[in-house]
Amino acid sequence: MIDFRYHIVSLISVFLALAVGIALGAGPLKETIGDTLTGQVQALRAEKEGLRTQLDETGSDLAAEEAFVSASGERLLAGTLTDRRVALVLVGEVPEDQVTDLTERFAQAGATVSATATVNDTWTDPALTTYRRTLAGTLVSYLDEPPASDAGTDTELAEALVAGLVGGDSASPDGLSENASSLLDVLAEGDQALVTFTEDVTQPADAVVLVAGATPEAGGPAATTEETPAGLDPQLALVAAAERLAQGVVVAQAAPSDDSLVAAVRGDDELGGVTTVADTTTVSGQVTVPLALAADIAQQPGHYGYGDDLTVLPPAVQLPPVDRSPALPDAGAGAGDVPDATGDAGDANPGGEG
Structure with a gap:
């Protein structure tokens, strides 16, 4: 011891x-x-x-390079989207300054942002699944071309939003059709509005640019539910609707990752042909978005950015002038000589020979 x-x-x-x-x-x-x-x-x-x-x-060099890209962008963009109207659809947390910068770039390209729509959390909140399903049933009645009866709520809501943004009045193409206005009103009304618009939407868009912010976190509002087997499914439904209903569509993202919307679009067998742009946080990415949209309208889609299998700069294209002539009632229906209400005569996705 x-x-x-x-x-x-x-x-x-x-x-x-x-x-x-x-x-x-x-x-x-x-x-x-x-x-x-x-x-x-x-x-x-x-x-x-x-x-x-x-x-x-390094900061000084980067600032100088961005200043050069910004100044060059004005020359690159001039006339690329003359008289086109673009709807911005924001999903996730997209900083306001990025939206402002993109709007300015479209103005430099000769385009007008006809609508800026923010998709709210209510669009994917699991607690509101029944509410969305009921609302979608109402919205479908306003669609000129409703999706299949088994399309699902995500598709029905996506079609409703895009149809509302691009739906022009055939007799007065500079204004929204009555059904399009009704769709947007229903989506944006009430305390549980699915979409918020920065301003009243009065003109139909020719093209849609879907800007994604931060990737939804696992278990967040966009997590797996019976209606959304994958977190990005509601956003992919928006992409698919825009591709079908608009003359052109671009999906852009702030610093995309492997599980981002841009990555999901690029890897989707059905949506892989949709034009994408990586990193809207940089001046070069913001300049690329209007150029990419012009190329997409010209039926030359691509994936743009820095990295493997990406192209740095979209091809230069010359789009034909926009024709917004009112449709002639019952004049030569089916003869192919009546301009359509969205702009370019007889072509739902105009843009040249591509």
């Missing part, structure tokens, strides 16, 4: 070790330890200053 003498010896050993350490630290090793620590601090300080200098230089 350990006795008292053992504890005494242990305590004496500890105090002797402390005494020896203090003596060495204050004596022979004092200068060595001090010099070593001082040298390490100075080295770390110099490394920090070097990194700060590199960061400042």
